[in-house]
Amino acid sequence: MHHRTPHDVIGPERAELVLRDGIVLVADIYRPANEGLYPVLLMRQPYGRAIASTVVLAHPCWYASHGYIVVIQDVRGCGDSGGDFEAFVNEMEDGAQSLDWAASLPGCSGKLGLYGFSYQAMTQYLALAGKGRRPDAIAPAMASWMPRDDWAYEGSAFRLGLNVSWAAQMAKLKAARNDDGETYSTIDGAADDLALRDLLIARPDLSHLGKWIEDDETYWSKISPGVLLRDNPLDIPAFHTGGWADFFLEGTWAADAAFRRKNLQTSHLVIGPWTHAPWNRMSGGTDMGPEAEFPVDRAQIAFFDFYLKGKGDRPATARLFDMGLRRWRTLPSLPPTADTAFFLASSGLAAAMISDGRLDTGPSSPAGDTFVHDPFRPTPLVGGHLGTPAGFADRSAFDNRADVAVYTTLPFDAATTFIGKAAAEIEIASRSLGCDVCATLSLVGPDGAAKVISTGYARIDDAHRALARISLRSICLSVPVGFRLRLSLQGAAAPAFEIHPGNGAFAPAPAIACRPIPISIHHGGAAGSRLIMPRVSDDVA
CATH class of the missing domain: 2.60.120.260 (Galactose-binding domain-like)
Structure with a gap:
């Protein structure tokens, strides 16, 4: 695989999408400097668009340098976008409108891919569940498929530390956005996870945590990709990335299986020895060897090149890191x-x-x-x-x-x-x-x-x-x-x-x-x- 980066990059340029309800979503756009038509890669995320999944993935300008228009969008109520953030609730409708908008950007070749990690991967599934333009390829990394069962709970027990930590992060982002220093400090000052849980339950304006603890089936069904996409043909190429020590592994495994059942030829899976973040050769204090330092970004570009540009070879069906041998297995299918x-x-x-x-x-x-x-x-x-x-x-x-x-x-x-x-x-x-x-x-x-x-x-x-x-x-x-x-x-x-x-x-x-x-x-x-x-x-x- 060649590693040449032929394009200088322009950006980020600020761009706005006015949704049908009047809310404005703000994005950064990175473009190849050379004139021409390029596929668009869209990432929708809630942490401030400057971060752009770079905790695990290459910077958007790296993707743009490989001949893509890269769009990093703040979801509703986050970063500079208007409205109020409520975890997952608006991502289906907002995502569908964002797909229509991204595919119509000047310079778009007509091909649209989605990428991103964690929440940014779930926004891909939820946008696909909307009624807008279908993406031409998606690359969800480490995402939840059924949030009740592969995120919030495990074996009917509430994942206290993980759930409280993420809810507190989102509540602090909301407090910072509202310039509410008192709330921000109160969250920071909570004595432990139990105190933080009680604080966040008492503030439904700040946090989804109370709904997660209420555990209402109707709520979960409205935000679960596995439910919303149950009758979807899933007829788009999908490149799933997971980690054996990622807390969303079962979501990645289930999502890949759902796509694989319907369209085996366009389903691609990589699972490494990684935790949720970072992805590197260290795992639990153990150096897993040089093979563990897998170039996920290059693999994603090769995937998008094949499906959005018609370049290169079809990606491998499955690449799994063997934790005992500490090497990769490239498989034509998941073995019986x-x-x-x-x-x-x-x-x-x-x-x-x-x-x-x-x-x-x-x-x-x-x-x-x-x-x-x-x-x-x-x-x-x-x-x-x-x-x-x-x-x-x-x-x-x-x-x-x-x-x-x-x-x-x-x-x-x-x-x-x-x-x-x-x-x-x-x-x-x-x-x-x-x-x-x-x-x-x-x-x-x-x-x-x-x-x-x-x-x-x-x-x-x-x-x-x-x-x-x-x-x-x-x-x-x-x-x-x-x-x-x-x-x-x-x-x-x-x-x-x-x-x-x-x-x-x-x-x-x-x-x-x-x-x-x-x-x-x-x-x-x-x-x-x-x-x-x-x-x-x-x-x-």
């Missing part, structure tokens, strides 16, 4: 897999001793492990998409805690590849009316380091005896010879999730109301406790 079960077993000391719990290929005799979640020292979440640090972090020190039950396979005697969704089915019991269970899948090396591959979380309302299915996230993992898989189970995931108070119907509770929760894990015999892995049956490239 078969569920492979690893059954939990122990002598009853899997929480007390790191060496007692096992993952066996078949069920063993009945046994169980019991540990206690203590609200005064809740088990932290390490690695994965919501842990600290996020990514491919070593959690072996935390596996040594006595409130974590740990189950490990024997060393693999043949390299084995897993691609797709993993899960844990755990038979649990508790004297508490409810509890939380957090599961972590790790790759354990010969040196004993347990590098986090995937985590999952479930809130269990009736914990007297329940078979809890904890959805782990999609993975691409080859387990090398001599390495082991480990499943770690704990009763909290602080501070990503609120501490369970130990009562029945979970409701936000003050710390003083929280009680210890004993949790028993039953395995062997008739108990179905097992780790379920998506094993690739045939060797893949």
Whole structure:
């Protein structure tokens, strides 16, 4: 792939779109200096258009230098655009009008692409759901597809840290826009996530957080791309970028699958070893090697060149970073897999001793492990998409805690590849009316380091005896010879999730109301406790 940048760039030029309701949306436009007709690339975002997804992507002038008119637009109520910002609510109608406008800009070749990361990726889906001009290609990176289930909640538990952090960011942007220094300082001065949550719920003029906690199905359906695009032909080329440790990974996986089901030939997927941001070769304090530094911008330009200019080769169908081999797999399609079960077993000391719990290929005799979640020292979440640090972090020190039950396979005697969704089915019991269970899948090396591959979380309302299915996230993992898989189970995931108070119907509770929760894990015999892995049956490239 050539890296020549043939164009000098003019811009940014300020441009305005007057919507049908009179609201004015403001954009910056970057153009190739050479005269001629060029495709338009539009990004719609809420953080102030000068940022333009540059936390992970190249600056708009880089894209313009490759022969594109690049338009970075402030969405309603953000930056210099008029109106009031309400997360996602106006993006379908405003987005549709913005597509019509962008395609009519002077110098446009008639071809229109959309790109951007996170919120800027969701605006692509929502604009597509509108009744305006259809884009000719889209490149959503790390976006939500069903915001209730792949953003706000996980396993029916509210993602407290993530949701409060983003709601506070948007509320501060709104306060700054209104020159409201008092509100800005009040948000900054909140003591912790719980205080911040309560503050933002009390200010619906500033924040969507109250609606997210109300959890009304009608609200979610109006802002969910997976609902709004259910009957859409999805007949436009799509280039999805995701990260194995991104908190929107399941959204990327589901969106790609939806496009792929309808139009396989024009669906393209790249998933790297990355967290939500930044995208580089470091993950959870681990250097993933030179291949992890993947040029997403060049890949996006190659995608747009092929579909908007008719240049170059068709992009690969799927490129997945193998977290075990630390190299890319380029696949003609996502390979068929078969569920492979690893059954939990122990002598009853899997929480007390790191060496007692096992993952066996078949069920063993009945046994169980019991540990206690203590609200005064809740088990932290390490690695994965919501842990600290996020990514491919070593959690072996935390596996040594006595409130974590740990189950490990024997060393693999043949390299084995897993691609797709993993899960844990755990038979649990508790004297508490409810509890939380957090599961972590790790790759354990010969040196004993347990590098986090995937985590999952479930809130269990009736914990007297329940078979809890904890959805782990999609993975691409080859387990090398001599390495082991480990499943770690704990009763909290602080501070990503609120501490369970130990009562029945979970409701936000003050710390003083929280009680210890004993949790028993039953395995062997008739108990179905097992780790379920998506094993690739045939060797893949």
